[in-house]
Amino acid sequence: MAKIPVQFTLNGAEKAEFIDSGTTLLHALRDKIGDTSPKGGCHQGTCGACSVIIDGELRLSCLTLAETCNGAAITTTSGLSQGGVLHPLQRAFLDAFATQCGFCTPGMIMAAKVLLDHTPDPSRDEVVEALSGNICRCTGYEPIIQAVLTAARSNSQNAA
Amino acid sequence: MAIKRGRGVAAINYPTGMNLGGDPTQALVHSTPTGNFMVTLSSVDLGQGMKQIMAQICAETIGVPTDRVVVDTADTDTGPHCMGTFASRGTHRAGNAVIQAAREARQVMLEVAAEELEVNASDLETDGQGNILVKGAPQRSISIFDVALSAHFKRGRSISGRGMFLIPRSYPEKETGAMKPSTCYAHACTVAEVEVDDETGEITVLTVKNVFEIGRALNPKMVEQQLVGGSWMGISHALYETTEPYYPDRDHGGTDFNQYLMPGPGDLAQTEIIVLERPSADGPYGAKGPGEMCANPQIPAIANAVFDAVGVRIDTLPITPERILRALKAQASN
Ligand code: FES
Numbered sequence: 001m002a003k004i005p006v007q008f009t010l011n012g013a014e015k016a017e018f019i020d021s022g023t024t025l026l027h028a029l030r031d032k033i034g035d036t037s038p039k040g041g042c043h044q045g046t047c048g049a050c051s052v053i054i055d056g057e058l059r060l061s062c063l064t065l066a067e068t069c070n071g072a073a074i075t076t077t078s079g080l081s082q083g084g085v086l087h088p089l090q091r092a093f094l095d096a097f098a099t100q101c102g103f104c105t106p107g108m109i110m111a112a113k114v115l116l117d118h119t120p121d122p123s124r125d126e127v128v129e130a131l132s133g134n135i136c137r138c139t140g141y142e143p144i145i146q147a148v149l150t151a152a153r154s155n156s157q158n159a160a
Numbered sequence: 161m162a163i164k165r166g167r168g169v170a171a172i173n174y175p176t177g178m179n180l181g182g183d184p185t186q187a188l189v190h191s192t193p194t195g196n197f198m199v200t201l202s203s204v205d206l207g208q209g210m211k212q213i214m215a216q217i218c219a220e221t222i223g224v225p226t227d228r229v230v231v232d233t234a235d236t237d238t239g240p241h242c243m244g245t246f247a248s249r250g251t252h253r254a255g256n257a258v259i260q261a262a263r264e265a266r267q268v269m270l271e272v273a274a275e276e277l278e279v280n281a282s283d284l285e286t287d288g289q290g291n292i293l294v295k296g297a298p299q300r301s302i303s304i305f306d307v308a309l310s311a312h313f314k315r316g317r318s319i320s321g322r323g324m325f326l327i328p329r330s331y332p333e334k335e336t337g338a339m340k341p342s343t344c345y346a347h348a349c350t351v352a353e354v355e356v357d358d359e360t361g362e363i364t365v366l367t368v369k370n371v372f373e374i375g376r377a378l379n380p381k382m383v384e385q386q387l388v389g390g391s392w393m394g395i396s397h398a399l400y401e402t403t404e405p406y407y408p409d410r411d412h413g414g415t416d417f418n419q420y421l422m423p424g425p426g427d428l429a430q431t432e433i434i435v436l437e438r439p440s441a442d443g444p445y446g447a448k449g450p451g452e453m454c455a456n457p458q459i460p461a462i463a464n465a466v467f468d469a470v471g472v473r474i475d476t477l478p479i480t481p482e483r484i485l486r487a488l489k490a491q492a493s494n
Pocket residue numbers: 039040041042043044045046047048049050051060061062063
């Protein structure tokens with residue numbers, strides 16, 4: 001079968017790949033491009049571990065065909081730190097001990113980032129709602145919720 | 161038809177590790193040429209923090225800062241033997257093995273330092289910052305960096321040690337069946353408050369208040385995170401999780417995350433954790449195994465709270481709305 005060319009930016013860098021039609025974005029990112037920060041937990045849209053940001057929207061990369069991403073701007077958790085300095089969300093997850101095995105963490109951080117991009121000062125309920133598509137086996141969620149609230153506070157302090 | 165409130169309490173003791181055919185873990189420790197220490201294990205870190213804890217234990221025993229220790233949990237084919245990371249045994253079994261290996265490595269390190277300083281090894285102590293000093297005369301000292309260089313390039317010594325921790329198998333006495341299944345127990349007590357809707361059978365866990373007695377907390381923040389996660393998991397076991405809801409029949413068993421239920425971030429009970437530290441006699445620096453234990457006491461506490469709320473005893477897990485309604489119906493017809 002003929003390969004399909006696809007081009008997009010990943011964390012600001014141009015990427016071009018030839019892929020088989022039907023390749024998921026998750027597969028293209030992890031196995032073709034080598035960005036393994038999105039995780040494959042279920043490959044059917046039920047766990048959120050594969051979450052990425054496409055043109056500002058939270059998307060499940062396991063349910064997104066790579067060929068539909070031509071020209072898109074894609075952000076993953078591996079693109080968040082700047083010059084070795086962690087993103088406030090990453091910092092907050094560390095400080096709150098909000099990660100154990102870490103498998104859910106990149107997806108949680110993506111979901112939290114989209115929330116904070118749109119709602120810089122969320123209520124606890126808004127955080128819970130934003131994370132409700134992401135499942136975690138280890139933490140019991142509370143440390144994750146606290147981390148997101150802390151990151152929101154530190155963002156607003158920086159802005160002030 | 162009403163929402164009924166109930167409160168339940170439960171206390172447990174929980175063994176650290178298992179009584180298999182003997183329960184061993186081994187460890188190796190060696191220094192690099194520049195005086196960092198490698199711990200080699202085949203015990204697996206799956207997020208519970210094995211690497212951090214083993215680094216702390218090795219560093220404490222040898223007398224160096226934790227960041228001078230690298231833990232390699234590489235491979236069960238090539239690493240020293242470990243029975244595995246399960247049954248809350250990792251810290252206890254591997255930790256004891258690491259202490260033994262680190263002690264042996266420390267002894268060689270002190271012997272090399274003694275030769276360099278021309279004193280007896282027994283007259284030396286570590287400062288915990290990477291130096292070895294003569295007791296009572298701390299101006300006479302040598303860095304562990306220099307000791308390692310000397311061992312490797314001058315004196316031809318290997319600063320290394322072997323560690324082995326084994327809980328031997330306990331056989332039951334023929335007459336009485338008495339045996340010693342474990343040498344070390346952690347303990348917990350949980351009070352749970354629930355609301356039960358006696359029309360729909362739905363249960364809401366309002367609060368869980370847990371006290372955990374876990375020996376010494378070698379890394380208090382990591383212990384706390386495991387206990388918080390474990391408490392949530394206990395609620396999950398009590399009310400949600402099963403692969404065979406009509407066991408032994410497989411029908412209606414969840415096959416994906418849509419059907420296999422766990423409480424999500426919107427279903428959290430208000431959770432309180434209190435840690436009691438009573439160092440264990442045979443644990444590494446007094447540690448016990450909190451891992452599995454911490455997900456257990458919520459289950460009987462919630463079952464008791466349900467009884468307190470609506471007067472039915474559910475003795476099959478999970479305590480689903482269906483089971484509540486069937487029990488209420490049976491109760492009404494009695
Ligand atoms: S892998 Fe995409 S939602 Fe689970």
